[in-house]
Amino acid sequence: MGRLFGTDGVRGVANADLTAELALGLSVAAAHVLAEAGTFEGHRPVAVVGRDPRASGEFLEAAVVAGLASAGVDVLRVGVLPTPAVAYLTGSLGADLGVMLSASHNPMPDNGIKFFARGGHKLADELEDRIEQTYRAHSSGEPWERPTGAGVGRVTVYDEGFDNYVAHLVGVLPNRLDGLKIVIDGAHGAAARVSPEAFARAGADVITIGTDPDGLNINDGCGSTHLELLRAAVVEHGADLGVAHDGDADRCLAVDHAGNEIDGDQILAVLALGMREAGTLRKNIVVATVMSNLGFKLAMEGAGIDLVQTAVGDRYVLEEMKAHGLALGGEQSGHVIVLDHATTGDGTLTGLMLAARVATTGKPLAELAGVMERLPQILINVPDVDKSRVTTSPQVTAAVAEAERELGATGRVLLRPSGTEPLVRVMVEAADIEQARAVAERLADAVKSALG
Structure with a gap:
């Protein structure tokens, strides 16, 4: 049986791979590992639970909340909010763990469960392994220790999460956005309310697309994986920039x-x-992955800025930043981490800071x-192909x-085995596309001849 946790939580087709039973069991296991439920006399562990608007998030959220409460964890349900909002609130509210239900840019039928530790930080592999081992042990028959009576967790709707998070975003900006016209594509996703509100509070004239989620239309022809609508809207409205x-x-x-796309x-x-x-x-260093364009380097x-490169994945960027006390890192895909203000990639914060730079410099x-x-x-x-021999x-x-040798100093070659499929990714950069x-x-x- 393969590892449940992938590069970013547990994902799969909702109600097929990712079932209510799995969500409940993983949540109980996470409570025992992350909240250490019941091990401190008088301690009431707390979890923050949020989701994106996918229809499947409704039943998966119910399963997660039930699992946590059954393990003695008090739950704060923050509703539909971005992943970085759940991370921020986990830290700011002093919660023992956070849980986000989302499959990010994946199509609507998929969903996922992502856990955050105290402080709102992504889990190290070791913690994910402990949660998975705990889940598997109890799934095979080992009984849980279950609180009863006043020991069970209580569930509260925490509506203040939206305003707290938006206030945080606007509060960390170096300058306001007055005078800028900005189009925001919310991908009919978790930022459909948050991002327009944050940009408007910061002073921007906001035009929105992709901000009417119905549970079924998330990422459907819109958002960061489909920029066509945003490009057209920016030109149509004569906006200064667009954010997806x-x-x-x-x-x-x-x-x-x-x-024009800005990656x-x-x-x-x-x-x-x-x-x-x-x-x-800090230290005049920025962190990126080996997939970053050579032009960036x-x-x-x-x-005169030093570049440190990591393996592909924002978690590896974050690990490098935390290990060396660095402030900025990210990926070509748009995961940007500003560690002074966020514990994970935050798309709304990134867009706000980019717009703030436009506003303060007066340059397009x-x-x-x-x-x-x-x-x-x-x-x-x-x-x-046999990717292990690449x-x-x-x-x-x-x-x-x-x-x-052919490309010289103006080009680059990268061969990378897929983490989930029997394939090798071949990437080549050069000054000339042909x-x-x-x-x-x-x-x-x-590669095909040697490894096929």
Whole structure:
């Protein structure tokens, strides 16, 4: 049986892979591991529980709340709020754990469970493993210790979470957004109310799309994975910029006044320069993953900012930031972490800070993002191969070396085995798109021949 926890919680098709029974059992296990329910005399553990608007979130939330309360945990139900809001409230309210029900950018039939530890921090692998081991042990027959009477958890609706979180977002901005016209695409997701409210309180003239969730339309042709509607709306309304979230709003992409995409690398570049100017870019370092565009690395070198790169995944970016006391990091996909103000990627905060930079400099977003030039990047997935040999195959190693010689200092090659499928991802960057494509296709053929 495979590991339940993936790169970002437990996910699957709701009511097929992710059932009410699984949600309840995992929540009881999480209570025993994270809240240490019942181990402190007089201690009443508390959990914050939120969700995105997916229809399946309604029954999964009920299962999670039931599991936590049955384990003696008092539950604060904050309703539909972004993942970073649940993380923030877990920390600010001094809760023992937080639970978010969302499958992020995945299609509507999927859902997921993500746990946060005290302080609103993502779980280390060791904690996830303990929760899973505890769940499996009790699923196979080992009885739970169940409180009774006054020992069972109580459930409260915590409506103040919305205002508390929005006030936090607006309160940490370095300057207001007065005079800016901004289009927000909420992906019919968890930020449909939060993001427009935060931008409006910060002074922006806000136009909204993708902010009418009905439980079925999350991420459907909108949001950060479908920027077409946002591009058109920004141009139509003559807006200064547009901001797009994913379903749980832990990431943000943007478009400039002409409708051109501004990806996570460019957002990081803009924020890094602004934070250095303000003296808040600790140690003059920004953290990104190995999938960041080579143009980002060259831009940071040109600006005199050091770049540390990690494995793919915002959790690895966060681990590096916390280990070395750094302030800014993120991914090309739009997961941006500003550690002074958030414990995880926060799409609304990212969008606000990007807009604040536009407001304070008086420069259009296109000009600010022009600090870096995105080099053409070709990604090819090579399926049905033995991904475990990608770093040891002499044929693949020779093909990579030849590609790197051809590209020189103006290009880059990355071969990465998938974490969930029998495939290898081949990524090539070069100054010329045709060269990048040709090299990527040759490498893909080599991988297929050597590992197929």
